[in-house]
Amino acid sequence: MKFTHDVIVIGGGAAGLTAAGGCALFGLNVALIEARKMGGECLNDGCVPSKALLAAAKRAAEANETTRYGITLQPPKVEWTGVHKHIHDAIAAIAPHDSEERFEEMGCEVFRDWAQVTGPQSVDVGWRTLTAPRIVIATGSKAAVPPIEGIDSVPYLTNENLFDLDVLPDHLVIVGGGVIGMEMAQAFRRLGSAVTVVEPDELMGRDDPESVAVVREVLEGEGVRFVKGLAQKVEGKDGAIRVTVGEEQIDGSHLLIATGRKANCEGFGLEEIGVKMGRGGIETDDRRRTSVKGIYAIGDCRDGPRLTHVSGYEGSNVALEITLGLPTKVDYSALPWVTYTDPEVAQIGMTEKEARAKHGDKVTVVKETFHDNERSLAEAKDKGHLKLVLKGKKVLGASIVGTNAGELLLPFAQSITGKSSTFALGSAIIAYPTRSEISKAAAFQAWEPTVFSTVPKKWAGFLAGMRRRFS
Template sequence: MSTRKYRLQVEGMTCAGCEKRVERALSSIGAKNVEANFRRGEAGFELPEPIGIEQAKEAVHKAHYKAGEAEAVHQQKGSAIRDEGGEDYDFIVIGSGGAAFSAAIKAAEYGAKVAMIERGMIGGTCVNIGCIPSKTLLRSAEIQYLAKNHSFLGLHTSAGPADWKKLVEQKDELVKRLRRQKYMDLIDEYGFELIRGEARFINEKTVEVNGDELTAKRFLIATGASPSIPDIPGLKEVDYLTSTSLLELKELPKRLAVIGSGYIGLELGQLFHRFGVEVTLMQRGQKILPGYEPEISEAAEKALTEQCIRFIAGATFERVEQNGDLKKIHVTVNGEKKIVEAEQLLVATGRKPNTDALNLQAANVQVGPRGEVLADGYLRTTNPRIYAAGDVTLGPQFVYVAAYQGGIAADNAIGGLARKVNLDVVPSVIFTDPAIAAVGLTEKQAKERGYEVRTSVLPLDAVPRALVNRETTGLFKLVADAKTGKLLGVHLVAENAGDVIYAAALAVKFGLTAEDLRESLAPYLTMAEGLKLAALTFDKDVNKLSCCAG
């Protein structure tokens, strides 16, 4: 008996219990492989002949939910585009980072003939110049800092000068090993072809690489992003650094000036400061991390200022000049002219998509004002043959988001599915010390969406783990729907915030309430216990509770 797969919009689902009721209703008429999702407001299922979609809608209606638009999903075993002919490949992936490899692996598993085109280093930003190299050096800086600075009486620790050159060599060895294990070795494992060179579209289904013309049934643009350089007079004539070249320095400077204090500036600024470099972070705005909760921004700035990192806020950058090895950054702050001098200058003012060389207009692919590839919820561009995923779309700039999108792009382009991207719950982490993490809505965003909001702010000195660590600068903030108690957002500045935020992401994703957190057992003397204590803070003063009394 043949079946047909559908995706049906369902209004009125608000929780996991609603999902179960919809799934039971559809199963009762003979639907198979039913999966409802209240957050996406949809249900996916297969209907054996002769059951029709109208019967499915009626079943949903009888379960007291509203059935909306239904979409037939054309799914086949193997590649869904094999019946198209004449092209060199089923799928050409341009780029070789997280999104590209996720898509290429998924497409190969469908049985598609896949080629990957890369003009530079295999592996993209994360493994080569981003997450891996920066975080391993951040860990070394943390160890160096703790050896010299701690709050425990009776401990007499010290650390000599760091051998920066050896640390960089060790970092490079790790990058080389992971690039081989997690990227290059997988090319043969999954059997797709790697083509070295610059890809340039000639028309809607053809790219030119090294003088050769290659055609494909489907394409994925996953070329990532690179540092964006602001238009400051004199900057182009100065030997400035980016996040890439900074981590390739052979020796530490005495002073480092940083233009920009987003996550890159904060992480790398603290990294070099902990190795004895005098660091000055400069920004146009009055507050660091303006997109975060105000309490989070203030706590983060307080923690880093306590570590003697210098901030200059509200700066207008007049010009930059260089005399020998000395860089001079001329700024105006509150009408007062200042000059910041440093041996090295890091420019950390965001990233721009790598689309300039692709000749996208020849492929009828539209880009946005910053050169980002425009893609719909299914990751299709304005050319239905071509998809886009990862940083090149200027969505959330995280490798795990890129990999998620790459898999969806392959499912849709090659598998014939109609999967829609859902980025409602994306955790973010800034790997400073203390770390900064967030997931879900801020208080302001929640109000803008029409929620009646309750918030809870828990200082870190109310968290036992922070007390025993003797590191109490930071806080937890919860944002909840005042009517239902559901968590809408979680934000924190704390040690291990990056680990805590995954539990928070699950709570937000699955609609847990503050009461759910209060009624769940939290292991004592963990930073994650702060989630429960922050939930208690909605209604109680946790300082008046005994240990574990929550």
């Protein structure tokens, strides 16, 4: 069969761009298909706009604390038009990295249209039929909207239209207490909105409960209200929304649905050609191969973790497999994620709960607080802690809550994967004063019982006695 391309990539988000760019840089003839905006969710309505919003909210929060460190500031004046401009300026600044022009320069042939997979090696796009021995599906995810009574008859926000708001909500009611819900709750509260979060289960349920408790306390102190329960009914119109939770009715101006994401894998003809689907998206093996030979699925569209850095990682893996023939299985033993509240919540590897479920009483936990970290004390930002989850001296996971907690994950990624050790980290020279000293302190604490055990103490005593006798 004569092919039009070496590989066809469907989706111009983090996963698809990484795979397409990698294959093109190795000299392959790549077709990259994207019908919506280049850059996908992360650039346009996910990571970038949300972090820009959080930055604006943090500036307002700092000014709201009018006197600190002996310095007095004026209370902030929040202008939503300026915040909106900042958000979209951030998107525009990063957009060239993901642009059609950049990937054409790399050697991709970019198609801005809808794709229909018509066979294991063929894709219809617009008026053309493209063929290739390898097809990569990277169609991402979309907001998951729960079946709440009345949801189809009221205006509501998701991350896909939240950042296009032309007014600051008077009272934002958020259904969902996960990462998106908690970040947006703090951001809008700091900018002046009243905020109520409705969540039937535990807040940020995949994170360590002790870390989440710290963040909840901070958000409640800032005025965010939490209601535990299931949103059963919504009603209202623009500017006047009512959410029923049990016996309580919550009245707000805007409703944000933040109950997670679901795979965007329908309408591409995949099931018709035999690609198997699971509950969470396209089924794949550890090499991200689907049930149809020659077709891969990477990023949010497949069943698995949905994070931008995971999408990039899988895109790189598939690019290496297609270009060099290297089988590249995914390894999520050191998977990190961060919730960018203030303080941040950072997790890598297993939580304490997960580790105890798998390894029982073989698990030990070492905990260091930022109250003992001298950089944190000097800045009066000492709220939070680091928990190191261990099996023996091996790191299984780390949970951190505190200022810039996400920046402290790297050494634990090395430890979990065996590229470093707690002993190496505990004996490292760390610049003073830095927050990263907490990592060294936790690692040293793991070794402290061994270093100062009976045998080393006896040896130290023996040497001291010998010196006294012969000096």
